[in-house]
Amino acid sequence: MPDIQTEQSFDKKSLPGHAKVVIIGGGVVGCSILFHLAKFGWKDVVLLERDELTSGSSWHAAGQIHTISSDPNISRLQSYTIDLYKEIEELSGHSVGLHITGGFYAASTPEWYDYLKRERSKARYMGLSQEFISPKELAERHPLIDPKHYHAALWDDQDGDLDPSGATYAFAKAARVHGAQYFTHTPVVETNQRPDGSWDVVTAKGSINAEMIVNCGGLWGREVGHMAGLHLPVQPMEHHYLITEEIPEIATRDTRLPAGIDYEANIYFRQERTGMLLGTYEPKSTPWMVDGVPWEFGHELLQPDLDRIAARLEMSFERIPAIGRTGIKDIINGPFTFGPDGNPLIGPVPGVKNYWVAVGVMAGFCQGGGVGLTMAEWMIDGEPSIDVWAMDVARFGDWASPDWGTVKSSENYERRFVMTFPNETLPKGRMQKTTALYDRLVARGAVMDQSFGLENAQWFAEGPDNAHEVPTFERNRSHDYVAREINAVRTSVGGIEIANFAKHEFKGDGARAYLDKTLAGFVPKPGRLTLTPMLTPKGRLYGDLTVACLAKDHFVLFGSGAMQEAHRRWFEKELPDNVTYTNVSDDWHGIALSGPKSLDLLARICRDDISGGTFRFRDVRQAYVGGVPVILNRISFSGELGYEIYCRPQYLLRLSEAVETAGADLSYRWYGARALMSMRLEKSWGAWTLDYRPDFTAAESGMDVFINWKKDFVGKDAALAERQKGPARKLVTLVIDVDGIDVSGDEAILKDGAAVGYVSSGGYAHRVKKSVAMGYVITSTSNPGTKLQVEILGKMYSAEVQGAPLYDANGANMRD
Ligand SMILES: Cc1cc2nc3c(=O)[nH]c(=O)nc-3n(C[C@H](O)[C@H](O)[C@H](O)COP(=O)(O)OP(=O)(O)OC[C@H]3O[C@@H](n4cnc5c(N)ncnc54)[C@H](O)[C@@H]3O)c2cc1C
Secondary structure (H helix, E strand, O other): OOOOHHHOOOOOOOOOOEEEEEEEOOOHHHHHHHHHHHHOOOOOEEEEOOOOOOOOOHHHOOOEEOOOOOOHHHHHHHHHHHHHHHHHHHHHOOOOOOEOOOEEEEEOOHHHHHHHHHHHHHHHHHOOOEEEEOHHHHHHHOOOOOHHHOOEEEEEOOOEEOOHHHHHHHHHHHHHHOOOEEEOOOOEEEEEEOOOOOEEEEEOOEEEEEEEEEEOOHHHHHHHHHOOOOOOOOEEEEEEEEEEOOOHHHHOOOOOOOEEEEOOOOEEEEEEOOEEEEEEOOOOOOEOOOOOOOOOOOOOOOOOOHHHHHHHHHHHHHHOHHHHOOOEEEEEEEEEEEOOOOOOEEEEOOOOOOEEEEEOOOOHHHHHHHHHHHHHHHHHHOOOOOOOHHHEHHHOOOOOOHHHHHHHHHHHHHOOOOOOOOOOOOOOOOOOEOOOOHHHHHHOOEEEEEEOOEEEEEEEOOOHHHOOOOOOOOOOOOHHHHHHHHHHHHHOOEEEEOOOOEEEEEEOOOHHHHHHHHOOEOOOOOOEEEEEEEEOOOOEEEEEEEEEEEEOOEEEEEEOOOOHHHHHHHHHHOOOOOOEEEEOHHHOEEEEEEOOOHHHHHHHHEOOOOOOOOOOOOEEEEEEEOOEEEEEEOOOOOOOOEEEEEEOHHHHHHHHHHHHHHHHHHOOEEOOHHHHHHHHHHOOOOOEOOOEOOOOEHHHHOHHHHEOOOOOOOOHHHHHHHHHHOOOEEEEEEEEOOOOOOOOOOOEEEEOOEEEEEEEEEEEEOOOOEEEEEEEEEHHHOOOOOEEEEEEOOEEEEEEEOOOOOOOOOOOOOOO
């Protein structure tokens, strides 16, 4: 790394030799984390800043603040962030220049109106203050807008703007009031881990030994990561906004104009003094310093290039004609860092003890407070108070390489204000990870998506020429194809690739005892499988796992593929010496067979006798299938008789040939994730990241039926307390009376017009031919037969709580 320390003038006071936490980077994110840690009682925390505070992106931000985000929990944290500004201003005595003007999201097409109706529905159950206003009301609140372009606008009382530098300093000074310290002109040049897991943070002023370090390097997040051997998949991007000369209509107003976003025109805007500020995300992004940001880069801006945003400017002149009539005073082109899906990467890094990150925060003034809150809760309490999966650094694995990060971060920048439909798959950074079946399934008509970097089939069209999706909020093109796949599974036998399930291997004398403590459910005997929840100490769900006991000291756990790095982090945290643990997800690929004829097919290619009760429901064994060694599970997520066959990746093609050949006269058909997700709805089985996640407890989700109350396990005290008191809300299955449209998630559930919960997942259930949703509702509205409403695209549909699974309620199909 370049010799940056000699070029800096340092603070006079000396660094402490030790700190509980050292935060690297004094942008808004680092300062917010410093503030929250100190506020919650950790005073021995130190922030080190290379230059002055705000010396990355923070000083030149546009300062617009709003609550809307694609993830409801991020919206909640954005709302928290905005509410926090008054507190830090009062505590620090430093102005944040806050203007809560209210703001709007203007819909200029029916699709954007539908999108905003979905946002409005989310806001209902989150308790956010959002309401639709007509184009006429919009023009009354923002007289510079030409209302003829709009169908409606969603109004949010909480939106506005602030002074970005002021806000960052207010966080830092408020942190000092709470007892924390920060040092400017103190660049960190090395981070070295000691054998005890603590970190030496090296600067020219000396080193601090820290129990934990937090990388808040912002524009230099990647470079700070390199000091610890980390390659974070984030990328700084160039971004323009401009400030106009005085606009007479604004100069003569005595109230400030509200902030606004026009998605189709791809512009955001607000009042700036007596003119306007207008920014845009251009369709062809410009990643900045792909190979690394120079340490010398300081309070500098980049060369503006108006050609890049010319088309967007023209649109803005139509929508806000006064801007077109006014001269431009300033053009800002500044870099800020994006993550691959546009959300921050925060939390403890899996596999690197005591190393935390909060990088890729692309809307630091909307999200910085929430990121600080979450990080402080996580560090101090061991878990955040709400599920922050959408921001968790563990949602990316080593497949998320720097190159992939640049490609996806650029895509995300370009799509910042571009709608993504629920059935849409994004095109960039694809085929990062594939299995041996990829070409074969594509040749069979598979429409692919990726999950945790790995391509997997969503559904199967007639063939490759016909394999495409049409983005929509309504019932989509795959509907009839999925029906055909499900029919094959229901009447005969179908197969789905299962490489994307996570597999975790535990070996050793202490494995059973460790799992007994870590998992809330029963740990099986050799040769058997169990399903178990895994809870946090606070009793919240952290996993639903299938446990296979291969031998008394050898277990494999199957779970959510997306959660595999988060689970690895969880398992490695307190692993005893007599247990070895490995995430073996990439070492076991496979195929699951489902349907009444799955036994017939399997018996033809399995060397063992598995007929007539010799291989019972929830049995597991190591066997040979299709001539290759496998782990064979008798279990099913489709609700039909079923088997999971896991083989080493090099045998997958061979296995698939054996399955296809043996299944030819049984009408064997491949099926995809959409068919599986539809079938599990009819069984009222939740899916991880949707219905099961750390926002919910075992009792709320119904996973408490799998708890072994007779043993001691992580989260037992909290689960017992809830058992006595009863859960405040419950996961229910609803049948909805629809007209050709289904839920896609996050819709409000209402009773007599008041929000009582929200949809966690749903869709069309083909075997029972009903539109189904799963969702959490307050307990008093969870009884079978309760009549509720579900809001889909702004329309209320009646729905009824179900008392039993809709399909094969007693599970006879899966058993012998
Ligand atoms: C043109 C533009 C407009 C924007 N508009 C908005 C907006 O309207 N609303 C909004 O919410 N967001 C906006 N943003 C985004 C916002 O600026 C960022 O999200 C935010 O500043 C990120 O803060 P940060 O703390 O993560 O990173 P940074 O601000 O980049 O801070 C990182 C800090 O770490 C320090 N550092 C790095 N390496 C070291 C080291 N080795 N040792 C010590 N210190 C180190 C740096 O000097 C820097 O001060 C905008 C950004 C741009 C560029």
